[in-house]
Amino acid sequence: MKIEKHKVVSIDYTLKDDQGNIIDSSRGGEPLAYIQGVGNLIPGLESALEGGSKGDRLSVSVPPERGYGVLEDHLIHVLRRDQFEGVEELEVGMQFHAHADNGAVQTVVVTKIDGDNVTIDGNHPLAGKNLHFDVAVVEVRDATAEELEHGHVHGPGGHHH
Ligand SMILES: [Zn+2]
Numbered sequence: 001m002k003i004e005k006h007k008v009v010s011i012d013y014t015l016k017d018d019q020g021n022i023i024d025s026s027r028g029g030e031p032l033a034y035i036q037g038v039g040n041l042i043p044g045l046e047s048a049l050e051g052g053s054k055g056d057r058l059s060v061s062v063p064p065e066r067g068y069g070v071l072e073d074h075l076i077h078v079l080r081r082d083q084f085e086g087v088e089e090l091e092v093g094m095q096f097h098a099h100a101d102n103g104a105v106q107t108v109v110v111t112k113i114d115g116d117n118v119t120i121d122g123n124h125p126l127a128g129k130n131l132h133f134d135v136a137v138v139e140v141r142d143a144t145a146e147e148l149e150h151g152h153v154h155g156p157g158g159h160h161h
């Protein structure tokens with residue numbers, strides 16, 4: 001069975017950055033299961049897997065534009081410490097949920113604290129990075145009608161509900 005739109009694909013993967021550091025990996029856990037062609041995966045990885053089949057192994061390098069996007073300066077803000085009222089101890093790496101103008105909830109991370117100036121960054125942690133994947137295709141099957149309706153995989157490697 002070929003990987004094409006609306007197939008459920010299970011993959012083992014390891015993701016590395018330009019320096020070869022492992023950022024993420026499914027090894028030692030369940031394979032990642034996703035539905036091809038519905039935006040579950042970043043575009044660069046999904047298109048590399050299209051047409052593949054069980055047992056395939058591939059190495060894919062994905063630029064930011066086909067991954068988690070480029071770094072957007074307008075998502076980085078410097079706030080004053082007193083704007084974090086109610087937060088007892090502010091630390092680099094803390095995450096907050098911010099409400100964007102369009103009502104969407106955005107996760108921002110404190111990236112720098114300099115005296116009273118606190119820098120927060122709303123970019124995806126992997127934005128602006130080249131992503132290097134080693135992928136093995138573990139299984140390919142048809143998606144169920146329910147999975148297509150929900151837009152995600154049920155069972156091993158997917159949602160349990
Ligand atoms: Zn579901």
